[in-house]
Amino acid sequence: MISIKNLTKQYKPGHPIFSDFSKEFNPGDAIGIIGPNGSGKTTFLRILSVNSFPSEGGVFFDEVNIHEHPNQYLKNVGLVHDEETLPAHLTASELLEWILRNRNSWNESSEQEIEKIFDQLSLDARNEQIGTFSTGMKKKTQIAAALIHQPKILIMDEPLRGLDKETRVIVMDMLKEIKSNNTLIFMSSHYMGEEGELFDEMIHFPL
């Protein structure tokens, strides 16, 4: 489903963050991206989400280079960024509606689906502006936004950071469910907590 071929990334000449990395990933795989601060996890996930470009080599989605042809690929991707970049003036519900409409996925059950995902995450303030949210409430909104369109590929940079224990357990259950529906999951962490039980495989950084 995703093939990484001879991937190299360097910001400064002669100092690659990783080099000549190749690997294949299949639907339903859950991949842990593990390593200390500054080891290249975010750089790797940014390349997978087309927010950064390879220095050499490439990433292929069903044989198509995702950096040369990002549109079809990105329709299949749910993303939780390392930095929160949510629109402050929308409510959380409005954001999810916008995501579904933008993907032509809005239908008669969408409102119910939005209520359901915010119920699961206990985001009571779903109809208030995101700009008024706490860090944890914004993280819940990011996770809901990544999952609402049932992506084939889910890319998450430390999604559990800033969440309380109860919410982390809920999010882990949601990820197990989406994995069982054959979504390929990439998830970074700088230490191995409860997410360890989700992963089929871990890639340890630095590579």
Ligand SMILES: Nc1ncnc2c1ncn2[C@@H]1O[C@H](COP(=O)(O)OP(=O)(O)OP(=O)(O)O)[C@@H](O)[C@H]1O
């Ligand atoms: N845009 C950039 N320009 C130059 N160097 C960068 C850039 N982004 C990241 N780096 C460098 O690349 C290295 C890897 O950074 P990256 O953010 O990928 O690590 P990380 O494993 O995600 O770290 P953390 O756990 O702290 O988030 C670091 O040395 C960082 O300074």
